[in-house]
Amino acid sequence: MIDEILAHNKRFVEDRAYEKFATSKYPDKKIAIVTCMDTRLIELLPAALGFRNGDVKIIKNAGATIVNPFDSTMRSLLIAVYELGVNEIMVIGHTGCGVQGMDAEEMLHVMQQRGVSREHITLMEHCGINLREWLHGFEDTDAAISETVDLISRHPLMPPEGINVRGFVMDSYTGELRPIQIPEE
Numbered sequence: 641m642i643d644e645i646l647a648h649n650k651r652f653v654e655d656r657a658y659e660k661f662a663t664s665k666y667p668d669k670k671i672a673i674v675t676c677m678d679t680r681l682i683e684l685l686p687a688a689l690g691f692r693n694g695d696v697k698i699i700k701n702a703g704a705t706i707v708n709p710f711d712s713t714m715r716s717l718l719i720a721v722y723e724l725g726v727n728e729i730m731v732i733g734h735t736g737c738g739v740q741g742m743d744a745e746e747m748l749h750v751m752q753q754r755g756v757s758r759e760h761i762t763l764m765e766h767c768g769i770n771l772r773e774w775l776h777g778f779e780d781t782d783a784a785i786s787e788t789v790d791l792i793s794r795h796p797l798m799p800p801e802g803i804n805v806r807g808f809v810m811d812s813y814t815g816e817l818r819p820i821q822i823p824e825e
Contacts, residue, residue: 664694665724666724666725667697667720667725667726668695668696669695669696669728670725670726670727670728671697671726671729671730672696672697672698672716672717672720672728672729672730673698673729673730673731674700674701674704674706674713674717674729674730674731674732674792675698675704675734675810676700676702676703676732676733676734676737676739677700678737680734680812680813681810681812684812684815685698685810685815686698687815688810688814688815688816688817689815697716697720697724697726699713699716699720702738702739703733703737703739703740703777703778704733704737704785704788705733705739705778705785705787706791706792707774709791709795714792717792717798718798721798721799721803727803728804728805729792729803729804730807730808731792731807732785732807732808732810732817733781733782733785733807733808733810733820734781734810734812735781735809735812735813739778740777740779740780740781741777742775742778743777744771744772744773744774744775744776748761748771748772748775781809782809782820782821785807785809785820786807786820786821786822788807789805789807789820792805793805806819807820
């Protein structure tokens with residue numbers, strides 16, 4: 641499959657098909673989106689929201705959640721805010737997410753079945769990584785998105801004012817966006 645992708649890429653460049661995608665590194669709409677890596681959202685999300693190439697920064701991960709205030713998603717958001725002019729952040733989860741209900745114990749079992757040694761898992765744990773917490777999914781999409789919005793909004797390196805952070809859940813089939821109600825303090 642990778643060789644097919646490389647052949648397509650060669651034709652893409654030779655035909656100069658890239659020209660219609662030319663834009664700068666700065667998002668025209670000054671928005672960053674944290675969303676899930678789910679394959680259903682690749683074209684659906686931008687189409688459903690009316691985004692074109694160059695409009696927004698899209699940061700994808702498993703579940704559209706931030707599990708650690710210093711993970712790569714949070715780092716990307718800080719770069720988007722301080723280096724690329726972003727002033728609004730949308731956190732967009734979706735229906736039927738594979739991370740919902742994900743079981744860390746089951747994943748660790750599958751890892752071992754696929755050849756990861758128990759010694760490597762133990763080494764990670766001795767290095768301070770709580771694999772059961774790190775690999776655990778979430779039970780409630782709304783709550784997970786709400787927690788991520790809260791983490792971003794209260795992050796010590798995020799500007800205290802001037803950044804609008806909101807959470808949503810997208811219907812994975814229709815693209816309908818539903819706002820998440822963030823609990824008041």
